Amino acid sequence: MQDSTQSSKTAKSSIAIMLSTIASRLLGIVKARVLSSVFGASGVADVINFTFNIPNNFRKLFAEGAVNSALIPAFSSLLGLGKKRSSLHLFSLLCTYQAILLIPLVLLSYFFGGQFISLISDFDSAQVALGAKLLPFFMIYLAAISMGAIFNGVLQSHHNFLHAYLSPLLFSLSVIFGVQYLTPYLGAMSMAWATLVGGLLQGSYSYLMLRRYGYRLKPAFKQGDTPLKPVIxxxxxxxxxxxxxxxxxxxxxxxxxxxxxxxxxxxxxxxxxxxxxxxxxxxxxxxxxxxxxxxxxxxxxxxxxxxxxxxxxxxxxxxxxxxxxxxxxxxxxxxxxxxxxxxxxxxxxxxxxxxxxxxxxxxxxxxxxxxxxxxxxxxxxxxxxxxxxxxxxxxxxxxxxxxxxxxxxxxxxxxxxxxxxxxxxxxxxxxxxxxxxxxxxxxxxxxxxxxxxxxxxxxxxxxxxxxxxxxxxxxxxxxxxxxxxxxxxxxxxxxxxxxxxxxxxxxxxxxxxxxxxxxx
Structure with missing residues (x-):
């Protein structure tokens, strides 16, 4: 009976993930349609896609890899053993060290974004200048969703898959409406502001859902009784x-x-x-x-x-x-x-x-x-x-x-x-x-x-x-x-x-x- 109940729960979790992912992918296609309609396949569109790909790739370092490989198993083990206090402390530690890693990246993108894009692309000077303006906004987005990845990982450890997979929808909606209605006033920078707002909304939503389990954002540096070293x-x-x-x-x-x-x-x-x-x-x-x-x-x-x-x-x-x-x-x-x-x-x-x-x-x-x-x-x-x-x-x-x-x-x-x-x-x-x-x-x-x-x-x-x-x-x-x-x-x-x-x-x-x- 227990195996049957567990199978039912995992099946429901899969369906919840699938439906949320379908909604996310469909909004992703709508987002691509809006961007294509507004910017076409021009040089400006190439710069936007190229520059946004930079934080999108760094997301694999600060979000997806950490969640899939270490965070979910670690938090699941602590919660299964009834060590809620250790789970709360590990959450604070991971958020603190994540911020220490991400804040310098945002600052570097602001001061040296042009040089970096010039180094890794074959764009002309005007395209490089546009990319340099966009990159700091995109890197703040990276910081927001990377913190959100920790929030979502802990949510999944509490078997809350629905909210973890719903949060990315807020980002897509922000980009869709931002680019559609702000481009006449801001040009290509509409994508920058829409991305920034979308990332903050995505991270904030996950954090609000997580607060219901007692987690709070506060600095922490000492390992204590947490499995910080194995996780790292x-x-x-x-x-x-x-x-x-x-x-x-x-x-x-x-x-x-x-x-x-x-x-x-x-x-x-x-x-x-x-x-x-x-x-x-x-x-x-x-x-x-x-x-x-x-x-x-x-x-x-x-x-x-x-x-x-x-x-x-x-x-x-x-x-x-x-x-x-x-x-x-x-x-x-x-x-x-x-x-x-x-x-x-x-x-x-x-x-x-x-x-x-x-x-x-x-x-x-x-x-x-x-x-x-x-x-x-x-x-x-x-x-x-x-x-x-x-x-x-x-x-x-x-x-x-x-x-x-x-x-x-x-x-x-x-x-x-x-x-x-x-x-x-x-x-x-x-x-x-x-x-x-x-x-x-x-x-x-x-x-x-x-x-x-x-x-x-x-x-x-x-x-x-x-x-x-x-x-x-x-x-x-x-x-x-x-x-x-x-x-x-x-x-x-x-x-x-x-x-x-x-x-x-x-x-x-x-x-x-x-x-x-x-x-x-």
Whole structure:
């Protein structure tokens, strides 16, 4: 009965995360549409996207990595042991040290932002000057959401997933309305002010929700009876890996800035479209699987670890494979209907769709790689996962350089990314074979085969649609085209659900029972 109750709670948590992430991704697309409509794919848009990418990458160091690797397990353990006082003190310590790290970054961006952007970009002097004005605002946003990440991590430790995943919606809403209504008065700086306000709203909302559990922002420096050192140790190792990812992102955007005008914006928009299905489904499954994997490892339950890993991989495939197929064949239509308005032309939409398709080809294997990385974290193999992350990013950068030298243009960037993940996926599977060996897992092979077969009807329908070479979407974003796209998407969804029903592939069930696993 207890296992059934726990499964019900984790399923509800996954659904809450999924719905919140869907709302966040949809608002992200609306935000991209507003930015594209107002700024087009101009040089100004390139500067905005390029400069905003700087704090967005640093977020991996001060937010995502810390929460996923160390904060949630540490706070969950303290709360489980009834050490609420230690939990409150650890919260104060982490917020204090986070502020000590972030305040100098904000000051450096104000005094040396121009030199930094000039160093890492290929922009002209006017573009560099604009980037230097934007960067301090964006870095304050970084400080706000990094503190918010600590707040959200503690909220999740209290099993409050809903508010943790709702808070980012405030940022998107701020940018949407700020850029739409302030640009006539502030120009490109409307993005700066909207980002600043959005970041503060996001962090404040999370903190207000957290205060209900007794947490308060106050300075603290002495470790006391908290596990501060292990948390910092785990965080530091992940930061190294995330730091390498930041470097790779900066290099990627540098390569994009050397291509034709609009390439930075096209690549940024392609990432938004790709992250919509990937972020929704991967977050929903991985966010609740990591604690389960960590608990199974701590208790020495190797079969449970294998079951959770297998179930996560099969579910990721069952959700991401059809999503990737459908979006691949509707990539041009989707981008045009959503973004092609105002100063964003058909040619800009075509360039974005071109950058999007390689991402989609590797979406499933990328999720497998990310899931196995979390398996490594659950077994406290932080150093090994950091080394693998360094190798993957090194291969990514090398392949980008080679492909661009070959003249492959903007597809060089997502193609190099996808191939690097595939290469390291094989290495990662071999390295973690003592925890879980996918090559020897017959249940995994049966489950994946069933998903692959179930996707054949979806692929056939998409190929049939593509054979007509339709051009209805070329008129861009309007109500007629939106309704047509919705109708086609609805038809694809019907085929998806019917096919999965016939082949008995389950959806939205990332925590299958042992009985179900045995029947695969």
């Amino acid at each position: 140790g785990a965080w530091s190792l992940v930061v190294l890996g995330m730091g390498m990812q930041v470097v790779t992102q900066l290099v990627t955007y540098h390569f994009a800035s050397t291509l034709s005008e609009g390439s930075v914006t096209a690549f940024a928009n392609a990432t938004i479209f790709y992250q919509t299905p990937y972020g929704v489904f991967f977050n929903a499954i991985s966010a609740v699987s990591l604690p389960l994997l960590s608990r199974a490892f701590a208790l020495g339950q190797s079969k449970e670890m294998q079951r959770h890993t297998r179930s996560s991989i099969i579910q990721l495939t069952s959700l991401l494979l059809p999503s990737g197929i459908i979006l691949f064949f509707l990539s041009q239509e989707s981008v045009s209907v959503v973004l092609q308005t105002g100063n964003y032309t058909l040619a800009d939409a075509q360039l974005t769709a071109l950058a999007l398709r390689p991402f989609l080809l590797f979406m499933v294997t990328t999720s497998w790689y990310a899931m196995l990385i979390r398996l490594g974290y659950s077994a406290n193999r932080y150093a090994l996962m950091t080394k693998i992350t360094f190798i993957q990013n090194g291969i990514d950068i090398l392949l980008m350089w080679i492909f661009i030298k070959l003249g492959w243009g903007i597809i060089s960037l997502p193609l190099a990314n996808g191939i690097s993940y595939v290469v390291l996926l094989g290495f990662l599977s071999y390295t973690l074979r003592d925890l879980y060996n996918p090559l020897k897992d017959k249940l995994l092979k049966r489950g994946l085969l069933r998903v692959l077969v179930a996707n054949i009807p979806i692929l056939v329908c998409c190929l049939f649609y593509a054979s007509f070479h339709m051009t209805w979407y070329q008129s861009g974003s309007n109500l007629r085209n939106f309704l047509i796209l919705c109708l086609i998407a609805l038809g694809s969804l019907v085929v998806w659900l019917l096919s999965y029903t016939v082949f008995k592939v389950e959806l939205l069930n990332p925590f299958r029972s042992k009985k179900h696993d045995s029947n695969l």
